[in-house]
Amino acid sequence: MGHPLAAIEETKVSNRTLPAHNTQPARLLSLLIAGWEVDPLEGWREIGIYRLSDTVFQLKKLGWRIDTGKLEKKNRFGEVCRFANYSLNPESLEAFPITESERQFAVSEMLSLAGGRS
Numbered sequence: 001m002g003h004p005l006a007a008i009e010e011t012k013v014s015n016r017t018l019p020a021h022n023t024q025p026a027r028l029l030s031l032l033i034a035g036w037e038v039d040p041l042e043g044w045r046e047i048g049i050y051r052l053s054d055t056v057f058q059l060k061k062l063g064w065r066i067d068t069g070k071l072e073k074k075n076r077f078g079e080v081c082r083f084a085n086y087s088l089n090p091e092s093l094e095a096f097p098i099t100e101s102e103r104q105f106a107v108s109e110m111l112s113l114a115g116g117r118s
Contacts, residue, residue: 016064027109030109067089071084
């Protein structure tokens with residue numbers, strides 16, 4: 001007779017949870033679910049987030065696997081500036097695809113975002 005737990009089928013379960021609606025983490029997550037790679041300037045211009053890295057940290061605490069890319073661009077003075085851009089981790093999405101409820105959450109946030117622009 002085998003181990004009593006051997007009969008339990010292994011299932012993949014994501015431990016990610018959605019942030020509260022109409023918050024900075026919700027706005028960022030909606031863009032990431034839509035496939036965006038967001039950098040600090042886009043975060044400020046598109047969704048009003050000044051400290052994007054903190055919002056990414058909050059989403060990571062909710063279980064979202066977010067990749068940090070490193071970019072370099074020259075500013076208007078010709079100086080090289082280094083900054084991060086963020087996207088959802090593709091391996092995580094392959095293992096745990098975006099659910100319909102997560103997709104609906106993102107759509108709802110995008111609609112709120114579009115309605116909140118002046």
